[in-house]
Amino acid sequence: MKRAAEIIKQNSSRIMDDWECSVKREIEASNISSLAVRNQLPNLLDDISEIMTRYDGFEGIQKHEEYREIIKNSLDHGRHRATSSHYTVKQILKEYVVFHRVLTEILIENDVYTKEVGIILKYTLETAMLNSASSFSDSLQEMREKLVGTLAHDIRTPISTAYFALDILRCSDSEERFHKLKKMGLKSLEKSLELLEGLLDAISVQAGEGITLNFEKIDLVKELKWVYNEASQIYTNEIGFRCKPKKITGIFDGTAVRRVVENLVTNAVKYGSHSTPVTITVEDEEDQVIISVHNYGKPIARKNQSDIFKFLKRGRDVNSGNLESWGMGLTLVKSVAEAHGGKVGLQSDEEHGTTFSISLMKNANSPGKIRTELNYSEN
Template identity: 65%
Template sequence: MRYAAKVIKDNRSRILDDWESRVKEEIPAAVISSDLVLRNQLSNVLEDITHIMNRYDGYLEVNEKDEYQEIIKDSLDHGRHRATASHLTVKQILKEYLIFHRILTGLLIDKQVYTKEVGNILKYALETAMLTSASAYNDSLQEMREKLIGTLAHDIRNPISAAYFALDVIKPEDDIERIENLKKMGLRSLKKSLDLVEGLLDAISVKAGEGLTLNFIETDVVKEVRWVYMEAKEIYTHSFNFHCSEENIIGIFDPTAIRRVIENLVTNAVKHGSRNTPINISIEAEGEYAVIKVKNWGKPIAKEDQLEIFNFLKKGVNRQEFNGDGWGMGLTLIKSVAEAHGGEVVLESNLDHGTAFYVRIKRYAQKPGKVRTELKYSEN
């Protein structure tokens, strides 16, 4: 048994090379998805198998003891990772393991170390890994759908509240200009609500690795940022500052998605920032990029959480701080929208300089039309 484990350990690179080659031949999604790092969790599963073989001499002993749990953790990570890999299905994930099993079995037979006991342990370990990965994949995909829908449903509240406010404050004795302005505000908010409802229906059909569908058009992004700023001043009791040295910044953007990005950041700034200092919103042109910044003062985000905060699927994040009424999935969507615009989102947070989110979006990263965003699983 231990010699079989040594053979696997000594041939680790060969096993993974053969497996990766076979997977790319037999599973089209492995080639299509450029972000799929095929070796990541399977490499750990391989190491788990050698550890199990080193500890036990037979199938029954493994079955009776609860010391094979390490393979559950790594196959759980494998399933969660695959849920963010485009085009993959449960069937394809299981096929990954079947290919893995065949390659391991073939190597051990070739090296003349394959026995009934070795085969039992290999079969038992990989069956455990397959069941765990498939379950984790399904759970993660369902979690993505639920959180996408929940985030959209939550975001619909803001424009509906703004429309309600506009209609509620109109009085018969108001002058025509005020009535027209409030009417425009209400209509814009209701239109935005309808756009979000469309996104809500779209989220129900989300597949592995997918986020929301964005609709890119040529527009002035300064107009969108200023619109959120004006609406925030009406809705919240906090004070806000807005700065932009550009008259306009034209590019191919999804205006609804950009507004949602800023609204999420503003909502978080209101929720987690100090009430005694203003929230600053700004947008500037930097070459081929537009950079949107939302800054607040208050308790900073812990340094160890600053990378994890953008990945709702990652385990180990301070759940009390970042779930429920915390940061939730909104930042994951912000990251997805920024990347769909050929950009990124950067967080700076400390006690001396406050908390600032920078959303860099490329002005012409896309052509007009619809594009599905991607939800990626960060290894950081």
């Protein structure tokens, strides 16, 4: 069996090339970058080779059904596929079927395929298939739950604002105050309905999908001022708003951008210093808008800064301090920014505080609806 292990090591590049070629031909959803489509499978190949070396001459291989080396890599593979658009459990299982076929063909070609080798392949790949399929399903359910939970949480703010407006309304109020409170309540309820539509939409999310965005030509400053005014009324922190242009027109999803900035402001208040201001800054450039939210307080550890926007990393690394407590919100921030052709940024240290920023391209999209993606990223 050691000879079979050597053949696998010697031909690892060819195995992966043949597998990738077959998968891209047979599985439509696999048409992503080579690095992404291969994912954890090169590690799985090393695991199989190591298991074959360890069990050379071992009697009773059929009774040994736990191949622990492959469990982590197959779990990671399933989680990865949950953030790759259009994947299904059936397609994940087919990936392993193709993997088994390619391995078998090369081992037979080199005259090292035996009954024992076949048993090792059977048990290792069956274990990988079961773990990947389970991880894929669990991750997809986790995405749905987090999306629904985030949206449900976001709905509370406008409903609370509408309740507040109605609660303080009095028959003796002046006409001006009456119309102001009425406008506040109606706007908040209108926003609640928009979020409710997103909540219902999140229930049907598939692999690699986020929320649905509705792009239209709007004045972004108007949307951001709404966030500022509402935050100023809700939070005890001083909320600052820096925006030189009175109007910024482009193709945006106003509701999504409001939710993104609300999320960043909420996090700034929750995790920052309660005695210092939270500042929203808007920079208008030729083809893009940069929105940043700054707060002072305990910084985010440098080791966590590159992972904080990643759903996959947070879900897998449960020992990352308070990283998990940021929830699904920052993953949505990232997906909304990328859906606008932009990106996210983070700077955080003890001296300067924490600044989250997003860039939004003004005309990256045409008016209409699109579903955001939660695709895996190596960055």
